[in-house]
Amino acid sequence: MTTAQQTVADLDDRALVDGFLAGDETCLETVHRRWGPLVYALAWRSLGDAREAEDVSQLVFLAAWRGRAGYVPERGTLPGWLTGIARRKIADALAARTRRSELVAAAGAQLMLRHDECVAPETAIDRVLLADEMSQLPAPQRRVLNLAFYDDLTQTQIAEVTGWPLGTVKSHARRGLRRLACRLQDADAVECAA
Incomplete structure (x- = not known):
């Protein structure tokens, strides 16, 4: 750890939040180091998949960094704000998972209905996607x-x-x-x- 990183790591929460809001990337690293495990644990418990939890964690911190101007310290703590973002990203991941499952099931149904024809799985998936988008x-x-x-x-x-x-x-x-x-x-x- 460099001296600058050590200094940032030693900051109290208020100074860290101020640096984060000001766009200091070393503060972002420290925020990630401090509260990344919390965000990952929430995602992993909800999703049950380590890779998906990592993806959601990255999305949370990316959203936090991009939307840092929307964080108001008087309304709540930074970990609380990150948790709120995490809950929304987890919900999005679960919705995407459900949508993928529905598409796979619909493609399987297409294949079953057309068992007499030679239909490639990709063709069935394309038909289902097109029908869904047309709707x-x-x-x-x-x-x-x-x-x-x-x-x-x-x-x-x-x-x-x-x-x-x-x-x-x-x-x-x-x-x-x-x-x-x-x-x-x-x-x-x-x-x-x-």
Whole structure:
């Protein structure tokens, strides 16, 4: 440990919090060293998986660092604030786990329903993901895309079936495809506009 790290490690909680709020990275290291085991223990007990607990712990401290301006010492202690962030990140991890389980189950059901056809597991998963994302679209966009993809109708035919102007059908198709593309790609890689 260097002299600077030793000095930071010896800080009382108030000085450490002040340094953390000011953006001092050595204070962040000390905060992580002091309360990282607490955050990890909460995550491990809730998730029951060491790797997932490590990931959640990292997310907690990343969120704390990025959102440090939102911490108000008068409202509670830093470990309490970190615990609140940890609870939200744990809930997110559990929700993601449930979602993965549901997708795997739905893909398995797709494979079982199509046992007579030669369907690769990846294809079944893609179908389930696409169906799930399509269900998240606004109703007009979903209707236009369903008519185009599953009923194999042209935009002119969709306009006739729905009674909507051709321009409206084209707008719904374009917006629906854009939303699908954004939702199916990594959210950080694409800036999605509705």
